[in-house]
Amino acid sequence: MNPAVSRTLRRVPRLVLTLLAVSFCTFLLTNLLPGDPALTILGENASDEQIEALRADLRLDDPILVRYVAWLGDALTGDLGTSYRTGQSVTDAIIERLPVTLELGIVSLALSLIVAIPLGVWSAYRAGGLVDRFLTTASFGLMAVPGFMLALFLIIVFAVRLGWLPSTGWVRFSEDPVGNIRSVILPAIALGANEIAVFMRVLRSDMLTTLNQDSITMARAKGLSAGRILTFHALRPSSLSLVTIIGVQIGAIIGGSVIIETMFALPGVGRLLIDSIAERDLVTVQGLALVIGVSVIVVNFITDSIYGFIDPRIRDGRNA
Amino acid sequence: MTSVPTDRTTAPATDDAMGVDGPLLDVTDLRTTFRTPVGDVVAVDGVSFTLRRGETLGIVGESGSGKSMLARSVLRLVEQRNATVTGRVVLDGHDLATLSNRELRRRRGRVAAMIFQDPMTALNGTMRIGQQITESLREHLPMGRGERRAAAIDLLRSVGIPDAERHLRSYPHELSGGMRQRAMIAIALACGPKLLIADEPTTALDVTMQRQVLDLLDTEQRDRSMSMMLITHDLGVVAGRADRIMVMYAGRVVEHAPADRLFAAPRHPYTDGLLRSVPRVSDEPGRELATIPGSPRVVLDGAVGCPFAPRCDRAQPDCLDANPPLTPVDGTSEPDDLHDTRSLHEHACWYPLGTERGERALQANRAAGTTAAGLRLTDMTGSADTATEPTVSDTVARSAP
Amino acid sequence: MAEMLDVAADQPVTSATADAPAEVIARRRRRWRVTTVLSVGWLVLTVFAALAADLLPLIDPNLVDAKNALQPPSADHWLGTDGLGRDQFSRIVHGAQVSVLVSVSAVAVGMLVGGMLGLLAGYVRGRVEGAILAVSDVVLAFPGLVLLLVLLAYIGRSLFAIAVIVGILSIPLYARVARANTLSVTEREFVRAATVLGADRSRIVFREILPNIILPLTAYGFVALGKVIVLEGSLAFLGLSVQPPDPTWGQMIADSKRHLSDTIWPAIGPSVAMFLTVLSLSLVGDRMRHRIDARAEAM
Numbered sequence A: 001m002n003p004a005v006s007r008t009l010r011r012v013p014r015l016v017l018t019l020l021a022v023s024f025c026t027f028l029l030t031n032l033l034p035g036d037p038a039l040t041i042l043g044e045n046a047s048d049e050q051i052e053a054l055r056a057d058l059r060l061d062d063p064i065l066v067r068y069v070a071w072l073g074d075a076l077t078g079d080l081g082t083s084y085r086t087g088q089s090v091t092d093a094i095i096e097r098l099p100v101t102l103e104l105g106i107v108s109l110a111l112s113l114i115v116a117i118p119l120g121v122w123s124a125y126r127a128g129g130l131v132d133r134f135l136t137t138a139s140f141g142l143m144a145v146p147g148f149m150l151a152l153f154l155i156i157v158f159a160v161r162l163g164w165l166p167s168t169g170w171v172r173f174s175e176d177p178v179g180n181i182r183s184v185i186l187p188a189i190a191l192g193a194n195e196i197a198v199f200m201r202v203l204r205s206d207m208l209t210t211l212n213q214d215s216i217t218m219a220r221a222k223g224l225s226a227g228r229i230l231t232f233h234a235l236r237p238s239s240l241s242l243v244t245i246i247g248v249q250i251g252a253i254i255g256g257s258v259i260i261e262t263m264f265a266l267p268g269v270g271r272l273l274i275d276s277i278a279e280r281d282l283v284t285v286q287g288l289a290l291v292i293g294v295s296v297i298v299v300n301f302i303t304d305s306i307y308g309f310i311d312p313r314i315r316d317g318r319n320a
Numbered sequence B: 001m002t003s004v005p006t007d008r009t010t011a012p013a014t015d016d017a018m019g020v021d022g023p024l025l026d027v028t029d030l031r032t033t034f035r036t037p038v039g040d041v042v043a044v045d046g047v048s049f050t051l052r053r054g055e056t057l058g059i060v061g062e063s064g065s066g067k068s069m070l071a072r073s074v075l076r077l078v079e080q081r082n083a084t085v086t087g088r089v090v091l092d093g094h095d096l097a098t099l100s101n102r103e104l105r106r107r108r109g110r111v112a113a114m115i116f117q118d119p120m121t122a123l124n125g126t127m128r129i130g131q132q133i134t135e136s137l138r139e140h141l142p143m144g145r146g147e148r149r150a151a152a153i154d155l156l157r158s159v160g161i162p163d164a165e166r167h168l169r170s171y172p173h174e175l176s177g178g179m180r181q182r183a184m185i186a187i188a189l190a191c192g193p194k195l196l197i198a199d200e201p202t203t204a205l206d207v208t209m210q211r212q213v214l215d216l217l218d219t220e221q222r223d224r225s226m227s228m229m230l231i232t233h234d235l236g237v238v239a240g241r242a243d244r245i246m247v248m249y250a251g252r253v254v255e256h257a258p259a260d261r262l263f264a265a266p267r268h269p270y271t272d273g274l275l276r277s278v279p280r281v282s283d284e285p286g287r288e289l290a291t292i293p294g295s296p297r298v299v300l301d302g303a304v305g306c307p308f309a310p311r312c313d314r315a316q317p318d319c320l321d322a323n324p325p326l327t328p329v330d331g332t333s334e335p336d337d338l339h340d341t342r343s344l345h346e347h348a349c350w351y352p353l354g355t356e357r358g359e360r361a362l363q364a365n366r367a368a369g370t371t372a373a374g375l376r377l378t379d380m381t382g383s384a385d386t387a388t389e390p391t392v393s394d395t396v397a398r399s400a401p
Numbered sequence C: 001m002a003e004m005l006d007v008a009a010d011q012p013v014t015s016a017t018a019d020a021p022a023e024v025i026a027r028r029r030r031r032w033r034v035t036t037v038l039s040v041g042w043l044v045l046t047v048f049a050a051l052a053a054d055l056l057p058l059i060d061p062n063l064v065d066a067k068n069a070l071q072p073p074s075a076d077h078w079l080g081t082d083g084l085g086r087d088q089f090s091r092i093v094h095g096a097q098v099s100v101l102v103s104v105s106a107v108a109v110g111m112l113v114g115g116m117l118g119l120l121a122g123y124v125r126g127r128v129e130g131a132i133l134a135v136s137d138v139v140l141a142f143p144g145l146v147l148l149l150v151l152l153a154y155i156g157r158s159l160f161a162i163a164v165i166v167g168i169l170s171i172p173l174y175a176r177v178a179r180a181n182t183l184s185v186t187e188r189e190f191v192r193a194a195t196v197l198g199a200d201r202s203r204i205v206f207r208e209i210l211p212n213i214i215l216p217l218t219a220y221g222f223v224a225l226g227k228v229i230v231l232e233g234s235l236a237f238l239g240l241s242v243q244p245p246d247p248t249w250g251q252m253i254a255d256s257k258r259h260l261s262d263t264i265w266p267a268i269g270p271s272v273a274m275f276l277t278v279l280s281l282s283l284v285g286d287r288m289r290h291r292i293d294a295r296a297e298a299m
């Protein structure tokens, strides 16, 4: 079997354990609160019949573990419960909004990588030079601009003053591809700008190490062009930390999308979370927490597995 | 001793007629310095030499003496921002300083190639061996995909890698240490260079592997009538393989002679010290190897005096005042042909071995028990003369690391 | 037979040579950079504003003056007024209170508890370490902001709740830093020697390990302070920060969004204040990390 695949498989049991722990914590959210969960969920002015119905629905009379297993079973079959506020299935609500968040996240990640990789490579290649010093300073500045602040100023400049791009709202790709792209640009930039600085710094520092190695001198002694050396001999061996950090930053991107979706009024998962919290729609909140937690863990698992495919040495268990 | 092929018809044709007649490599006053907060570190200090076609030049010196920087400076590979390289390097008839970046690149890998001490760090660990060979071919030669592949297989076979086709797809870490070094040689030789710079090619290998790799380099060199700069900290490695040897200390050439002359009659105390630290087959068991006291130091620009003085048992007061220039031993220079350095023997020492002046200095220091630089001499055993016996045998035994 | 030469210990160095390896030579001289001085200066100013806000002769930050809403900067209102005509400068100075209070208490909670747990994990190892790492893995699986929002939804929001929850949620991060540094300290010669010689355990922990992990934790804490300040701003945008009318920087920036089509002045003051504070914190943290690295290299 491909060593990278078997390395991935070896890590599955741990993945499953973490997922179980996360789901259990999520489950506990509604169950450890003081007072009657049914009352907490439905709010003060619910009728007695509603509360009774919910109590039965939640099987509140069963022991907690039994309830957890039942809840997990439902979740695994795609049933995250029904919102008592909207009457909509939580799963449906999430699925309806997922494409927006997914597109936003992917576009912003892609944008920040497209900017960060060349800048990181260049600033390592010409380390200490004017461009490098400027970028290092700029990256500190960029990191100190929170997403919401950048969003605000992007709206001021590009929506309010110049009127080039919409400041709120979402157009579906299937309805109007151009409109869709226009509606995703500002939110994606606001969401990804911080990541540019993070990715650039990580890549720069790994590239600096790589560029000092004999393999680079060897590649230069072979008469290869700078472009080829940088991409094939420097970038690839230097991308391990970058991949890790991308995995880590996925969490930050999901968290950030909550704010960005709210600011730009995008109908995404993050917005759903905020709305549910505002309305104390705890069933939806619980479902979302589960989905988000699981996604982050799975994405991290995947990025960790990509390691092995990038660096054959790690794949074969050296320096792993 | 390696026989130097004089027949050059097998050498790859040059596009430049004048290149064929002159020496392959002519280096004049090469100097590499690093700007640092405490002053300019001189890594290579005014080194000049020529290398004829098919010839092997051994470059020897302790770690830190500037050998690697010299090698890199020759190919203009020193890229540190704080580095300055000056001097003239004429490679195959072209002054490298006058070449554009592009023309320079065309010569790297094609005219001159380089191999390094540790293939684990010098090869790209994320690229298959085959690709590392074919990327040079693609860069330099008009070959199709299939031709490149065939050439790569031939190369791997010629450096003695079994099952070459399969190993095209291997990553460096999947090979054993010796095989990796062979693969690196194959990569360097891909485009048929006229000059191979081998920087400590066997230092990372065990004794048997060392021999095999050195023999491989010998064979390849002869087959391709290639010139070679063989860099090592171990005189035993160049013995029997180099035509001429340059001994470096603190970035300077301190002695430069035909190999047999250097082994038979070293002039510089540092060369002498290095020779005594090489074990020989003729050694009686239990012979203690001498070591040179102290360790090399960083030399700053503008320093005066002989850099070896703190470690030298002959050092006199004037050694501390003036740096000895590289001067020919009487009767070895042939001024009628500047490039024919075949028999030239040079050294940079005020009190060299084999001169009355030098022996007097040594006697005086011994008598005083200390040198002008304050080195304490403890005379444990007999005289030094017996150590300069004529040959280091072709079968070189190595001291354990 | 070879002659043995003996090097005297105090062998003088001739002028021809310098007795330092290139790495030492090349290492940057340490000095206070201008940026560091400016950063520290700004941070001191911020803390001073937070402490002295109520004592300074400022306009009441909650004084509504509808006639003078959305004024540009003037002699009366140095940074202009907001949508309700409240003085922006005074609100920024008072807003520093929330930023300083929330961030310092959250970081204090996280650093104390996380630091202790990390030290424990790194020093005791074994099951304790396994358990601490497992729990922190689970907590870190959730995006911090999401978890914070969810918890705030259940627990309700107040300055206190925000600070405590953020503090608790960041415990795993500090625990990791502390553990990593504890591990590297216990590997060092002097700690090993002390252990082998049977030194008192608490002595090793408090005299050898603790001093060595406090600096890295503090450096990390500086950066974390900035993150908490940003977090408060995010919560304000989501309408989940402290209740109005008390000013916070985040609240002020969020409020300014409503008036963007009229004026951008209300956005600028609090944004600059927050930007400078976060920037200063990360610069100071970065500087500290460099110093620690340099020290570690020298050991």
Ligand SMILES: Nc1ncnc2c1ncn2[C@@H]1O[C@H](COP(=O)(O)OP(=O)(O)O)[C@@H](O)[C@H]1O
Residues within 6 Å of the ligand: B034, B036, B041, B042, B043, B061, B062, B063, B064, B065, B066, B067, B068, B069, B070, B080, B297, B298, C021, C022, C026
């Ligand atoms: N980047 C640098 N900055 C300062 N000095 C350097 C740098 N690189 C190399 N040197 C100096 O150059 C000298 C020669 O090094 P090197 O050529 O690697 O020696 P060798 O290959 O003989 O072991 C060393 O003494 C080192 O101090």
Ligand code: SF4
Residues within 6 Å of the ligand: B268, B269, B270, B306, B307, B308, B309, B310, B312, B313, B314, B315, B316, B319, B324, B348, B349, B350, B351, B352
């Ligand atoms: S004798 Fe003087 S000049 Fe010769 S190597 Fe020794 S110190 Fe240098």
Ligand SMILES: [Mg+2]
Residues within 6 Å of the ligand: B064, B067, B068, B069, B199, B200
């Ligand atoms: Mg070297």
